[in-house]
Amino acid sequence: MTRADFVWYIIIAFVVWGIIQGKREAKRNEKKRLEEEQQERERLQRVQEMRKNYVSEKQREREIQERQGKSRQQFYNEEYLRSDAWQRKRYVVLKRDNWTCVDCGAKAVEVHHKRYSKERIGKEPIDWLVSVCNACHERRHGHRTSRTR
Ligand SMILES: [Zn+2]
Numbered sequence: 001m002t003r004a005d006f007v008w009y010i011i012i013a014f015v016v017w018g019i020i021q022g023k024r025e026a027k028r029n030e031k032k033r034l035e036e037e038q039q040e041r042e043r044l045q046r047v048q049e050m051r052k053n054y055v056s057e058k059q060r061e062r063e064i065q066e067r068q069g070k071s072r073q074q075f076y077n078e079e080y081l082r083s084d085a086w087q088r089k090r091y092v093v094l095k096r097d098n099w100t101c102v103d104c105g106a107k108a109v110e111v112h113h114k115r116y117s118k119e120r121i122g123k124e125p126i127d128w129l130v131s132v133c134n135a136c137h138e139r140r141h142g143h144r145t146s147r148t149r
Pocket residue numbers: 111112113137140141146147148
């Protein structure tokens with residue numbers, strides 16, 4: 001091997017080494033870029049997830065508030081039972097039962113809901129309603145304050 005050959009060897013070796021290093025570097029950069037993209041995607045996904053959870057959380061809260069704010073029972077007690085429609089229906093039921101308590105035969109002064117209309121508030125058939133005296137009404141409600149009057 002001549003001296004010139006040796007120098008060329010060294011030069012070629014450097015060039016080849018340089019090319020290999022360059023490729024490695026490029027590969028590393030590519031890998032890093034892909035990882036960063038993946039991380040960014042995951043971050044966005046988390047943000048979206050959080051936003052979705054936040055929205056459904058809000059929705060749930062609203063539903064709970066609505067349920068608490070005005071339950072069907074509350075609507076019956078606070079609005080329907082004070083309405084003219086109820087007064088008319090109450091009269092029809094009392095008249096049907098001849099103002100007599102269906103439980104004990106005493107004078108009926110109240111009307112009891114045997115059941116409540118689930119879908120159509122205030123649209124219960126009068127078959128679901130019975131005339132009762134105060135004592136029997138409280139008994140039907142298990143001695144709690146009678147709700148329906
Ligand atoms: Zn009742």
